[in-house]
Amino acid sequence: MEIEVVDNITRDTFLNEVYPRRTPAILRGFDLGPCMQKWDVPYLQDQGKHCHVKIHVSQQTQMDFINKNFVYRSLPFDEFVKRASQEEHEDFFISNSEKYYLRALGDDPRKDVADISVQFPELAADIIMPPFFDEEQFFSSVFRIGSKGMQLWTHYDVMDNILLQIVGSKKVVLFAPSDADFLYMNGDKSEILDIDSPDLERFPLFSGATPYRGYLYPGDMLFIPALWFHNMTYEDFGVAVNVFWRHLDPSLYDSKDPYGNRDPVPAQRAAQIMDRAMKALEELPEDYRDFYARGLCHKIRNRLYKKV
């Protein structure tokens, strides 16, 4: 499937046509502001030079959050931008072709959410944020800067999200939330790294998933509805900012969630109760366990799955 592309996007077309469908869309033709002309490497280095950033560094292009094939390091922002924009490095941590990825954090990453207008006020002033949600729904705005070739693991986020692609192009692949059955999820991340040629002996169910594919070019926005899985490959050195906002009742969100990826409170509660239910069934001999587990699955499916 191809991700739908909507040209000449306005607030009205987003709110009336795109948003209610709750499917991903590439939105074109909205002026993201002076960042589009100004954000070359020297300018980014100059504007952010007083900041330090914590970054992912990996020898491999496919960063693997589950088996951690990367290290966290800290660099001054200007040095990070220099290295991320080059394919061969004079100074490096692991090797001269290592890849870099920044997912910006809040001032105190354990408590504060990322907000570029707080951590990078000069750069934030260059962006016109699309007026697609109410101000009080705003949750965070996150810098995403990465090396050419870098591929970010498939994951979902629990909030609605607009990704503003400012520098470089990016290959994006999304999967519907109902494809969770095929993606071998481990928390919010999929165990399948190579989604283009996956190991089908290890991940046979993956062939049931339906990838939605598209390309983002500078100036494009990608609407990623909450719970849609996404995987990004940096075709070039890339600079993007994504904005998460809360569209559910505020009481449903975990209040201690600086990344915006904790499951809603009732879902966390259900997972804990489910753990207890599974432990209880483990007290039974295997054939009974199997029988009652199937009964529970059947009940959950009948009562809670979306009717299609």
Ligand SMILES: O=C(O)CCC(=O)C(=O)O
């Ligand atoms: O483009 C990226 O680096 C990742 C984007 C992402 O995961 C998001 O916007 O939630």
Ligand SMILES: [Fe+2]
């Ligand atoms: Fe994400």
